[in-house]
Amino acid sequence: MQVKHLLLIAILALTAACSSKQAEVDENLSEVELYQQAQADLDNRSYTQAIAKLKALESRYPFGRYAEQAQLELIFAYYKNAEPEAAKSSAERFIRLHPQHANVDYAYYLKGLASFDQDRGLLARFLPLDMTKRDPGAARDSYNEFAQLTSRYPTSRYAPDAKQRMIYLRNLLAAYEVHVAHYYLTRQAYVAAANRGRYVVENFQETPSVGDGLAIMTEAYQRLSMDDLAATSLETLKLNYPDHPSLENGQFVPLEEEADNRSWLAKATLGLIETETPLPPGETRASQDVIRQYEDAAQQIPRELQQDAKTGETEKKRSIWSYLTFGLFD
Known part of the structure; x- marks a missing residue:
């Protein structure tokens, strides 16, 4: 990080700390004077002073002519x-108190705007951060809030902008899922x-990430030796996204190289000393460990408690005479 970025962050943090102090409001101001001064503060971008005056106006004149507007x-x-949290809380309160208001x-x-900008804090505004790799919680909240606006008030003057932001947010959420995959x-x-x-392909149609989702499905199914599913995903990818980066001359190129599961000794000796046999397709060391633990636990069960795998009956202890006569006189 460059020095100028650090200085900028320090200056902004100091400014935010200074502006967080609540301004004092004259107790003798009338309702009209409070509202006019709050408007002047908003025009001058003195938002801290405006917040103090608007809160005073609401508390001193809860049923006044400017209460709802404040x-x-x-x-x-x-x-x-x-x-953003205070903005969303105030918005929820207004919606709850005035659901039929003309400007609800x-x-x-x-x-929705407060959630939209919540992830875009001071660092994100001035530093090159990839928003698709950050926690999508605020983006998901913003999408849902804009969706409420467009569904309840489709003719609102704010609906067109909300729809454009929803497109951006949907692409952002899809790209996040691709990063996780x-x-x-x-x-x-x-x-x-x-x-x-598959989640990207099924839930984020018409986003640029659908092709990436198909490529991920193809690669994952190939690693799992699910050839039919891999072939289906690959054909869909070729048909709909022939220019996808994972396709070279019509052939699929995996994004990740095949994992080398050999031991460190086998790698150091270039395979001359193999301590473990190679894994079968679709298996991992973890799955083999689980099977081994099951077999060890099964061997620890006392013989008299073991059950026949076919009949489910407890195996009876056989005598020497039974062994000599091959069980004819049991």
Whole structure:
């Protein structure tokens, strides 16, 4: 990180700390004076002072002519002051108290904007961070809140912008799922990778990540030796995304190299000393360990308690005479 970035972060943090102090509001101000001063603070981008005056207006004149408008503008002031949680809380309160208000769609819109910008803090605004690799919680909340706005108020003046943001957020969520699937591929968790890829294909149609999801499914199924599923995924990829980076001259090129599961001794001696036999296709050391533990536990069961695998009956202890007569006189 460059020095200028560190200095910028320090200056912004200091500014935010200084602006967090609540401004004092004159107790003798009338309702009209409070509202006018709050409007002037909003125009001057003095959002901390505006928040203080709007809160004072609401508490001192809860049934005044500017009470509802002050609640709406308080949401906006919190949003502009980089306080997303306070903005969302104020929006939820306004929606709960005034569900039939003429401008309730604005509260829904600001609530979605607060979540939309929640991940874009000071660092994300000034540093080159990949948003598709961050926790998508706020992006998912923003998408759902914009979806509420567009479904309840399709003719709202804010609906077109909300729809455009929903497209961006959907692409972002799909790309996040692809990053998670790539991580599973690197960890050789092929079943999890295939499930993530299929989730992208099934739930994020018409996003750029669908081709990536099909490529991940193809690679994961190939690693699991599920040839039919791998072939189906590959054919779908070729048909719909012939120019995908995973296809070279019509041939599929896996993103991750096949894992080398040999021991460190086998790797150091270039395979001259093999301490373990190679794994069969689709098996891992973990699955072999589970089978081995089961077999060891089965051998520890006392003979008189063991059951015949076919009949389910407890095996009876046979006498020497029974062994000599091959069980004819049991």
